[in-house]
Amino acid sequence: MREQILTIIEKNSRMDIKELAVILGVEEIAVVNELAAMEAEGIICGYHTMIDWEKTSIEKVTALIEVRVTPQRGQGFDHIAERIYKYPEVNSVYLISGGFDLMVTLEGKSLKEVSTFVSDKLSTLDTVLSTATHFILKKYKDHGTILTKKSEDEREKITP
Amino acid sequence: MRNPLADKVVDIKPSGIRKFFDIVSEMKDAISLGVGEPDFDTPWHIRDEGIYSLEKGRTFYTSNAGLKELKIEICNYMKRTQNIDYNHKDEVIVTVGGSEAIDIALRAMINEGDEVLIPQPSYVSYEPCAILANAVPVIIELKAENEFRLTAQELLEAITEKTKVLILPFPNNPTGAIMEKEDLEAIAKVIEEKDIFVISDEIYAELTYKGKHVSIASLPGMKERTILINGFSKSYAMTGWRLGYACGPKNILEQMIKIHQFAIMCAPTTSQYAAVEALKNGDEDVCQMREAYNQRRRYLLHTFREMGLECFEPFGAFYVFPCIKEFGMTSEEFANRFLQEEKVAVVPGTAFGDCGEGFLRISYAYSLENLKVAIGRLKNFVERLRKEKKEERG
Numbered sequence: 001m002r003e004q005i006l007t008i009i010e011k012n013s014r015m016d017i018k019e020l021a022v023i024l025g026v027e028e029i030a031v032v033n034e035l036a037a038m039e040a041e042g043i044i045c046g047y048h049t050m051i052d053w054e055k056t057s058i059e060k061v062t063a064l065i066e067v068r069v070t071p072q073r074g075q076g077f078d079h080i081a082e083r084i085y086k087y088p089e090v091n092s093v094y095l096i097s098g099g100f101d102l103m104v105t106l107e108g109k110s111l112k113e114v115s116t117f118v119s120d121k122l123s124t125l126d127t128v129l130s131t132a133t134h135f136i137l138k139k140y141k142d143h144g145t146i147l148t149k150k151s152e153d154e155r156e157k158i159t160p
Numbered sequence: 161m162r163n164p165l166a167d168k169v170v171d172i173k174p175s176g177i178r179k180f181f182d183i184v185s186e187m188k189d190a191i192s193l194g195v196g197e198p199d200f201d202t203p204w205h206i207r208d209e210g211i212y213s214l215e216k217g218r219t220f221y222t223s224n225a226g227l228k229e230l231k232i233e234i235c236n237y238m239k240r241t242q243n244i245d246y247n248h249k250d251e252v253i254v255t256v257g258g259s260e261a262i263d264i265a266l267r268a269m270i271n272e273g274d275e276v277l278i279p280q281p282s283y284v285s286y287e288p289c290a291i292l293a294n295a296v297p298v299i300i301e302l303k304a305e306n307e308f309r310l311t312a313q314e315l316l317e318a319i320t321e322k323t324k325v326l327i328l329p330f331p332n333n334p335t336g337a338i339m340e341k342e343d344l345e346a347i348a349k350v351i352e353e354k355d356i357f358v359i360s361d362e363i364y365a366e367l368t369y370k371g372k373h374v375s376i377a378s379l380p381g382m383k384e385r386t387i388l389i390n391g392f393s394k395s396y397a398m399t400g401w402r403l404g405y406a407c408g409p410k411n412i413l414e415q416m417i418k419i420h421q422f423a424i425m426c427a428p429t430t431s432q433y434a435a436v437e438a439l440k441n442g443d444e445d446v447c448q449m450r451e452a453y454n455q456r457r458r459y460l461l462h463t464f465r466e467m468g469l470e471c472f473e474p475f476g477a478f479y480v481f482p483c484i485k486e487f488g489m490t491s492e493e494f495a496n497r498f499l500q501e502e503k504v505a506v507v508p509g510t511a512f513g514d515c516g517e518g519f520l521r522i523s524y525a526y527s528l529e530n531l532k533v534a535i536g537r538l539k540n541f542v543e544r545l546r547k548e549k550k551e552e553r554g
Contacts, residue, residue, distance in 0.1 A: 022459055023456070023459050023528070024455065024458070025458045153199070155199070157182070157184075158197075
């Protein structure tokens with residue numbers, strides 16, 4: 001049941017408990033317990049809303065930053081990752097295999113704000129060797145949802 | 161000028177589903193619960209394989225019976241899901257949808273005047289195909305109290321000296337009924353005793369919600385007398401690719417291939433390459449779609465219970481078949497008023513045979529969001545009808 005609940009609420013976290021119980025064919029209490037357990041275990045970390053900021057009048061700039069760092073003795077990458085993710089403007093931090101170490105995504109009001117953050121805060125950290133900043137120009141698909149267009153029912157009338 | 165038309169064809173009634181769709185297409189903001197095809201797109205890796213085959217220039221005919229690789233995959237699929245051994249060399253034919261397979265199977269097996277048993281309510285093509293094959297269609301009216309399954313008794317009563325073929329349409333469109341192993345064993349006995357043949361239309365085989373589908377061909381003695389029909393439309397959401405297949409004994413398949421080769425040549429090549437990918441790597445997609453359908457099915461049954469609308473629990477396909485007899489109107493009247501007053505299209509049960517009277521086919525090949533809106537309107541409508549009835553009496 002866990003997997004089914006997660007698959008559904010990953011796409012629609014607003015579906016209420018009663019409805020979840022109906023479509024999964026289980027008791028409401030079972031859904032309540034399962035959700036509570038997954039929250040307690042940290043499997044469910046939040047119920048966010050997906051927003052296409054492009055369609056609002058609010059200006060936002062998103063950047064992907066590749067960061068190369070020197071891992072520290074005894075702490076590996078965790079300590080430097082923590083230094084980075086504590087900044088509120090940082091959206092996500094991933095440890096990455098391949099050509100660089102940390103992938104940081106960042107949201108700012110303007111290009112300038114983001115570049116200031118990179119040059120003043122990120123690059124000046126002791127263990128950071130280099131950064132490469134990529135600005136996102138357009139989001140086509142995010143979290144499995146296509147943002148560019150609403151698809152309509154294209155099924156034609158056919159009999160039988 | 162002489163009449164250019166064949167009486168046999170002129171006499172065939174146009175399909176009852178059509179009328180409603182014509183109205184719906186002209187009505188603004190009407191929503192339809194009438195469509196009989198998946199709302200999902202074909203999974204991307206399958207489409208990709210189709211595109212790749214075009215890029216590679218695989219634009220030739222395949223052999224008449226189908227691409228060898230596909231026939232092998234079909235046989236593997238039959239082995240792993242039904243434990244039936246078919247030989248890819250002469251016991252499989254790839255067709256243009258399951259519909260073609262129904263047509264050529266009937267044409268290959270029927271002599272003029274032979275009777276074909278058609279359980280109804282069922283898919284609207286069987287009867288016209290039987291007529292075009294010069295058969296005499298004999299309808300078996302399935303009953304709601306049997307959950308629209310075919311019983312041995314019903315079968316026995318319908319068989320005459322002239323009976324040659326039984327069409328077995330399960331999982332069923334429009335009722336959503338399934339036949340479980342015990343149900344099949346019961347009718348298999350009759351089939352063997354009376355020495356008739358079966359055309360088993362298993363196009364919804366992957367869409368069952370109570371255990372795995374069992375094919376009648378997997379029962380002892382049945383493979384020899386069964387044409388098993390399946391396809392890619394429903395299970396892999398591949399309706400537009402037009403691809404189905406039939407498996408069966410060599411002597412019948414040989415004749416079916418003859419009709420197929422002269423009328424059709426071969427099924428579309430691109431679709432066949434895509435279908436190989438579907439059978440090789442598509443199990444996970446089928447699983448996900450089945451789960452989504454099942455959630456919608458549960459939702460609909462729950463809302464029917466809430467509004468007190470009688471409906472047996474269907475365990476197959478993507479249809480529910482609620483009973484509307486309490487409102488004292490025909491299925492067609494109900495569907496018409498529902499469309500006019502609430503702008504929702506459902507198909508009257510009578511489109512699938514006279515014994516569908518008093519029932520509606522509601523398809524759940526729609527997103528949960530769409531279903532919710534439509535069901536909200538159904539609730540309004542049902543409440544209004546009940547109120548009207550009360551006032552009449554009062």
